[in-house]
Amino acid sequence: MTKKKLIAGNWKMNGSLAANESLVKALLQDVGTPDCEVAVCVPAPYLAQMQALLAGSPIALGAQDLSAQQQGAFTGEQSATMLKDFGVRYAIVGHSERRQYHGETDEAVAAKAAAALANGITPIVCVGETLAQRESAHTEEVVKRQLAAVIHVNGHCISEIVVAYEPVWAIGTGKTATPEQAQSVHALLRAQLHHAANEHAAGIHILYGGSMNAANAAELLAQPDIDGGLIGGASLKAPDFLQIIAAAR
Ligand code: PEP
Secondary structure (H helix, E strand, O other), X not given: OOOOOEEEEEOOOOOOHXXXXXXXXXXXXXXXXXXXXXXXXXXXXXXXXXXXHHXXXXXXXXXXXXXXXXXXXXXXXXXXXXXXXXXXXXXXXXXXXXXXXXXXXXXXXXXXXXXXXHOOOEEEEEEOOOHHHHHOOOHHHHHHHHHHHHHHHHHHHHXXXXXXXXXXXXXXXXXXXXHHHHHHHHHHXXXXXXXXXXXXXXXXXXXXXXXXXXXXXXXXXOOOOXXXXXXXXXXXXXXXXXXXXXXXO
């Protein structure tokens, strides 16, 4: 049986109580029973609001980050157990914006993935190269190094993670990787996962992220190793996000 694709929205630092409510109501009105798994990763202050609005719906709740620590003197952080209190199923870890603006290292990302896994939250582990790295032919080395750090720490339960390949040059820029460019990196990541997880690698979701939208989703999602999408900008518009969900079958 082939696995269902996963379409996850990353709202980033967008929204308000009123805007979230109208977005989610529009999604729930038309989402029906989707052929794929669906999640929205929302800003932390809105987890309680979203938990209530999404209760009993086919849309799962996600966070955009979490602490690697369990509790204590870590001002500004949220632990996995706190996220669990609000019904969080997924947590993005190692998004390029966190790596870039918050100095998150491969090791920190691996520790965050471990904290999520230890608490029953599925980490969506982001990897991806910058434009300079792609142009200097370092894509393979970079994404493999980023994923290797997570495998190193979480090897025993690596089949429980979700990977998101997000070329940094494609995030929020309107430039999408071609389906062939994306597929070739996804195939590399699949091979690396296969090394760590043997036959379970086929069951691991590898999402594509980077300016995926209603117009290009179907072609990207048709690639053999693209198991879904991590969607930024287009997840903030209900009709666009719904079209991407409909393309994931
Ligand atoms: C993201 O931030 O994860 C992302 C893919 O953004 P966008 O779809 O806006 O490029």
